[in-house]
Amino acid sequence: EVQLVESGGGLVQPGGSLRLSCAASGFMFSTSWMSWVRRSPGKGLEWVATIKEDGSAQFYEDSLKGRFTISRDNAKNSLYLQMNSLRVEDTAVYYCARGHYEMLTGYYFAFWGQGTLVTVSS
């Protein structure tokens, strides 16, 4: 059974940092592209970042480049999101997602974790 379990969310002050983790099981993590997607209160889904299976390339939503860093440890079947210089508007539920990528058909988010809540507030 595929499982993705996020952790590391919580309350942080504006300008602070937080590191989210995602523990994966039930599939070949080391051959899967992985992503973070968020949903802010009252808003829709927003793609945050994606990383290739071997960590050789990372892709970010334009407005988050420079503040957020996606990484992975295939030996630990874990995905991470380092978030710096956090803003009130970064408040959201952050989801870890297993991606499905094929050159001809593109990329989609095949399976999602339950999410972890990040609240940025003073």
Place this chain on the structure above:
Amino acid sequence: SYELTQPPSVSVSPGQTARITCSGHALPKQYAHWYQQKSGQAPVVVIYTDSERPSGIPERFSGSSSGTTVTLTISGVQAEDEADYYCQSADSSGTYWVFGGGTKLTVL
């Protein structure tokens, strides 16, 4: 940045057909995918690569594509289908992904 446009809301009675559209200029070149998110739950993919249905998704869910618009169709809508639905695709580079703004499906 690239955008996908969806109607904010669609309302149908049980047993009717719901159609949710998604428009974007890169859709003729990039596949689209659809997600269902019920209140308090994680999103679930209901259609991928325009029209493919994952195992476990009811046959009443289908997808189609025409030019710059893709459509999610739910035939014989049931009360349990009430949820937010999002389309997702990529820009022309193929490595910048976006979601539509979401459509709230209300079953009357």
